[in-house]
Amino acid sequence: MSKNNNIIKIFFLIIGLIVFVVGVFSVIRNISFLKNSTKADGVVTEMITRSSRNNDTNRIEYTYSPKVSFTDGNGQNIVFISDSSSNNIIPSFSVGAKVSVLYNKDNSQEAKINTPMQLWGGEVISTFIGLVFFLIGLFSLISKIKKNKMKNYLISNGTKIIAKVTSVEKINSNSNSNMNVPNRISVYIMNYKIVAQWLNPSDNQIYIYESDTIDYDPSDYVLGKDIEVYIDNLDPKKYYMNIDTLPKIAN
Numbered sequence: 001m002s003k004n005n006n007i008i009k010i011f012f013l014i015i016g017l018i019v020f021v022v023g024v025f026s027v028i029r030n031i032s033f034l035k036n037s038t039k040a041d042g043v044v045t046e047m048i049t050r051s052s053r054n055n056d057t058n059r060i061e062y063t064y065s066p067k068v069s070f071t072d073g074n075g076q077n078i079v080f081i082s083d084s085s086s087n088n089i090i091p092s093f094s095v096g097a098k099v100s101v102l103y104n105k106d107n108s109q110e111a112k113i114n115t116p117m118q119l120w121g122g123e124v125i126s127t128f129i130g131l132v133f134f135l136i137g138l139f140s141l142i143s144k145i146k147k148n149k150m151k152n153y154l155i156s157n158g159t160k161i162i163a164k165v166t167s168v169e170k171i172n173s174n175s176n177s178n179m180n181v182p183n184r185i186s187v188y189i190m191n192y193k194i195v196a197q198w199l200n201p202s203d204n205q206i207y208i209y210e211s212d213t214i215d216y217d218p219s220d221y222v223l224g225k226d227i228e229v230y231i232d233n234l235d236p237k238k239y240y241m242n243i244d245t246l247p248k249i250a251n
Contacts, residue, residue: 009140016133023127030123033104039114042070042101044093048081066093070101072108080111084118092117147212151240154230162226163196163209163241168219192217194243196227200236207231211241218246 046067054061063085072078086092093099093113102119103111112118171191194211209229228245232238 006144009137009144011137012133013137013141016130016135016137018130019126020130020134023123023130026123027120027127030119033110033112034102034119036105037102038073038105040070040072040101040103042068042099042113044095044097044099045069045079047093047095050085061087063087064092066097066099066113068099068101068111068113070103070111072103073105074108076108078103078108078111080109082113082118084113084121150238151230154232154238154240155242158230158232158240161198161229161231163198163207163229165194165196165222165225165227167195168217168223169193169195170217171213191215194218194222194227194241196229196241198229207236207239209239209241211243214243214246216249218243221246 044066048065048067050063050065051060052063053059064087065082065085067079067081069077069079100114101111102114103109169192171193191213192215193213196209196211198207198209199205200207228242230240230242
């Protein structure tokens with residue numbers, strides 16, 4: 001089994017759990033804020049523009065955050081910049097727009113624009129992303145545990161056959177190539193798997209077996225050679241290819 005794959009699974013699990021927990025605490029804090037808040041009428045006085053470089057496209061991208069002014073219950077003028085920002089070409093708010101504001105009755109400086117996206121957008125998105133990452137890592141680890149159980153069962157109770165290695169295939173993977181996640185971390189990995197064939201004399205059918213992923217190209221050590229495969233006594237399609245005897249990469 002590739003050590004890189006194990007590291008990625010643990011990475012998804014830990015990062016996902018951290019982001020999810022932070023998101024949940026943000027939701028709880030937001031609920032507490034809403035319980036102790038009151039409404040006021042505000043106006044957008046300025047759109048704060050921020051720029052950052054997209055590492056994937058090497059282009060400058062801009063985000064816009066509304067700066068809002070309102071008067072609290074004590075007649076004090078309060079100005080705040082929204083925590084939420086938009087990266088749309090056309091900002092979500094415009095200067096001079098009237099907005100509803102929620103602010104903490106005990107601390108008027110703690111205020112938010114009273115819209116679903118401004119109140120919950122960041123919290124919901126971060127919680128959802130954290131949950132997705134956590135579940136990916138969790139299900140991957142559960143799958144690995146099941147595969148290890150199957151491996152141990154087949155070695156102990158299955159039938160050992162000798163298959164002929166026919167090829168070694170590359171497995172190119174980018175762990176987030178299909179994820180549209182801001183500031184994502186690109187993890188590019190190249191792994192390999194062994195492909196072998198075995199002719200079952202009892203039914204005269206050829207079975208194709210593949211190994212678990214391997215960190216390096218084992219072609220020089222396995223191509224055209226025999227390799228052990230453990231199969232289920234009742235179903236030859238349930239198998240484990242023994243790659244424990246392959247050379248190990250020195251740490």
